[in-house]
Amino acid sequence: xxxxIAQADALVHAAMMRSGYDAAEARIIADHVMGCELRGVSFxxxxxxxxxxxxxxxxxxxPTVVRRETPISALIDGQDxxxxxxxxxxxxxxxxxxxxxxxxxxxxxxxxYTGMYAHYLEIAAKEGVVAMAMGSSAPRVAPHGGRxxxxxxxxxxxxxxxxxxxxxxxxxxxxxxxAEVVLAGRxxxxxxxxxxxxxxGEPTTDPAAALAGALRVxxxxxxxxxxxxxxxxxxxxxxxxxxxxxxxCGFFFMAMRPDLFADPADYAARVSAYAEAVRAARPLDxxxxxxxxFDRSARTRAQIMARGTIDxxxxxxxxxxxxxxxx
Amino acid sequence: xxxxIAQADALVHAAMMRSGYDAAEARIIADHVMGCELRGVSFxxxxxxxxxxxxxxxxxxxPTVVRRETPISALIDGQDxxxxxxxxxxxxxxxxxxxxxxxxxxxxxxxxYTGMYAHYLEIAAKEGVVAMAMGSSAPRVAPHGGRxxxxxxxxxxxxxxxxxxxxxxxxxxxxxxxAEVVLAGRxxxxxxxxxxxxxxGEPTTDPAAALAGALRVxxxxxxxxxxxxxxxxxxxxxxxxxxxxxxxCGFFFMAMRPDLFADPADYAARVSAYAEAVRAARPLDxxxxxxxxFDRSARTRAQIMARGTIDxxxxxxxxxxxxxxxx
Numbered sequence: 001x002x003x004x005i006a007q008a009d010a011l012v013h014a015a016m017m018r019s020g021y022d023a024a025e026a027r028i029i030a031d032h033v034m035g036c037e038l039r040g041v042s043f044x045x046x047x048x049x050x051x052x053x054x055x056x057x058x059x060x061x062x063p064t065v066v067r068r069e070t071p072i073s074a075l076i077d078g079q080d081x082x083x084x085x086x087x088x089x090x091x092x093x094x095x096x097x098x099x100x101x102x103x104x105x106x107x108x109x110x111x112x113y114t115g116m117y118a119h120y121l122e123i124a125a126k127e128g129v130v131a132m133a134m135g136s137s138a139p140r141v142a143p144h145g146g147r148x149x150x151x152x153x154x155x156x157x158x159x160x161x162x163x164x165x166x167x168x169x170x171x172x173x174x175x176x177x178x179a180e181v182v183l184a185g186r187x188x189x190x191x192x193x194x195x196x197x198x199x200x201g202e203p204t205t206d207p208a209a210a211l212a213g214a215l216r217v218x219x220x221x222x223x224x225x226x227x228x229x230x231x232x233x234x235x236x237x238x239x240x241x242x243x244x245x246x247x248x249c250g251f252f253f254m255a256m257r258p259d260l261f262a263d264p265a266d267y268a269a270r271v272s273a274y275a276e277a278v279r280a281a282r283p284l285d286x287x288x289x290x291x292x293x294f295d296r297s298a299r300t301r302a303q304i305m306a307r308g309t310i311d312x313x314x315x316x317x318x319x320x321x322x323x324x325x326x327x
Numbered sequence: 328x329x330x331x332i333a334q335a336d337a338l339v340h341a342a343m344m345r346s347g348y349d350a351a352e353a354r355i356i357a358d359h360v361m362g363c364e365l366r367g368v369s370f371x372x373x374x375x376x377x378x379x380x381x382x383x384x385x386x387x388x389x390p391t392v393v394r395r396e397t398p399i400s401a402l403i404d405g406q407d408x409x410x411x412x413x414x415x416x417x418x419x420x421x422x423x424x425x426x427x428x429x430x431x432x433x434x435x436x437x438x439x440y441t442g443m444y445a446h447y448l449e450i451a452a453k454e455g456v457v458a459m460a461m462g463s464s465a466p467r468v469a470p471h472g473g474r475x476x477x478x479x480x481x482x483x484x485x486x487x488x489x490x491x492x493x494x495x496x497x498x499x500x501x502x503x504x505x506a507e508v509v510l511a512g513r514x515x516x517x518x519x520x521x522x523x524x525x526x527x528g529e530p531t532t533d534p535a536a537a538l539a540g541a542l543r544v545x546x547x548x549x550x551x552x553x554x555x556x557x558x559x560x561x562x563x564x565x566x567x568x569x570x571x572x573x574x575x576c577g578f579f580f581m582a583m584r585p586d587l588f589a590d591p592a593d594y595a596a597r598v599s600a601y602a603e604a605v606r607a608a609r610p611l612d613x614x615x616x617x618x619x620x621f622d623r624s625a626r627t628r629a630q631i632m633a634r635g636t637i638d639x640x641x642x643x644x645x646x647x648x649x650x651x652x653x654x
Contacts, residue, residue, distance in 0.1 A: 071585040094511040146608035146617040171549040222498040229485040281473035290473040293552040
């Protein structure tokens with residue numbers, strides 16, 4: 001159904017409060033969930049809200065604990081809490097430390113589902129810092145040359161403030177996202193024959209077999225190396241080497257004040273000018289101009305906000321309403 | 328010819344001193360050049376030494392200048408000096424700052440040819456820090472969806488100390504290295520038809536046309552986004568947005584003391600155990616076990632050191648001897 005943006009946001013917020021989050025926590029989660037919907041990343045939207053609620057039931061609510069701290073760093077024990085909150089705490093702390101100390105390096109562990117890194121990175125860019133985020137998770141992706149999982153879909157991303165639209169990169173290191181395989185399974189579709197292995201290590205088009213086996217890594221040996229580096233950064237942050245699903249993820253965030261190196265306004269102007277130069281590169285297909293990272297997300301968001309509604313399967317809205325209305 | 332390792336090293340060192348470097352600078356350069364030869368990266372070896380000497384003649388020797396500095400950061404004005412020296416200075420300063428302040432973030436600009444990042448990253452890992460290095464350069468690589476250059480081959484790399492062999496990742500973001508295209512041109516070979524564009528933006532197999540045009544980016548839109556992020560980090564470090572060849576490169580280096588987040592010995596042991604688990608992943612081809620980043624380099628180096636000689640074209644040795652013996 002088409003549901004007005006404000007109504008969807010209120011529904012997620014209310015369902016999260018019913019699930020044990022306080023109003024401020026529910027706001028952080030709803031902003032993130034709606035941020036995904038507004039970019040057209042629907043698997044991170046209202047359907048993900050239901051997954052978050054399910055997973056929330058498995059852990060008692062406990063406050064996170066900062067285990068190590070310096071003026072330039074912190075290590076957050078996530079206490080098996082929702083990664084949308086743990087990573088948000090890490091990001092806000094990293095930005096604050098960057099503002100006071102020039103840089104903030106934050107590790108977080110014992111958490112799950114840290115969500116869409118572009119969401120955090122956009123917050124950082126708006127605050128005027130250059131940022132990097134990485135996250136490790138369960139071994140659902142096979143290394144290059146292998147056929148069984150050794151790391152997660154391990155996102156890595158960067159944020160650069162500019163004089164107009166910030167440059168936000170957010171890439172995962174599997175060929176396809178796990179959520180896309182889950183969605184294919186739910187809708188009875190096959191997956192392409194070159195994106196996953198079954199539990200015996202053979203190529204498969206069956207979503208269930210792929211989820212029980214391993215996804216293929218993106219980018220050959222280079223992408224595999226990058227995924228391993230992300231897993232090792234997650235482990236530095238306290239994440240498990242090969243954790244169980246939706247447990248023991250590691251999250252690493254760095255924010256830097258650009259004036260360590262440059263005049264911030266001058267740098268922002270140079271970033272914007274460079275972005276324009278990239279967009280102006282002669283395209284392979286004249287109908288498809290070269291895009292900068294985040295261009296597509298920004299355009300989709302503008303279109304959805306102009307429309308005023310998001311399109312969500314009825315069953316998902318109804319389930320969230322059930323959660324909200326439970327007595 | 329086969330030339331003993333110590334003799335090749337002495338030849339490079341002497342040729343560099345004849346080219347205007349002092350003994351300590353020539354040692355830094357020779358270590359780097361020989362480090363490439365020992366890993367089998369021959370295009371970064373003695374033949375590159377000749378390119379360095381040629382390029383050295385274009386810039387007067389001047390001391391580099393630290394333009395901005397804090398306890399956790401520095402910005403180095405490379406004064407158009409050899410990148411092998413400027414990046415080395417950045418790396419050593421970054422490691423020193425990490426040891427005293429927890430982290431060292433170093434930018435360097437107005438430099439050229441920063442070489443093989445695995446060389447710097449291995450130094451960092453030996454010093455017990457976790458490190459990251461990135462470098463921007465002239466627009467020789469086309470963005471995804473484009474057919475003209477907008478960024479360099481833009482290496483990005485990471486170093487992780489372990490209880491045994493460190494984990495060193497060093498990846499470039501073009502499909503093929505520029506040096507490989509140069510080498511194909513020198514030896515009259517064609518390049519594959521899907522790695523480069525000619526100046527008109529059409530695919531080409533002609534090395535000269537590719538060098539006048541642009542290389543293709545690795546990894547589709549994700550690899551292209553990563554290359555753009557590296558260019559923007561190089562620009563933060565003061566590098567040009569789209570510099571001329573072998574000028575105005577940007578170099579960014581970060582070193583972190585692992586005890587900001589973890590017990591270093593425990594982390595090193597976990598890294599080693601994880602590396603073993605990756606190597607033990609069921610391989611696609613039973614004859615090709617899964618490798619960790621750096622495994623191949625380490626094995627090649629052990630083989631070459633056991634042999635005691637490197638294999639270098641006669642003409643290159645003779646030219647270096649001419650440089651060394653000039654009166």
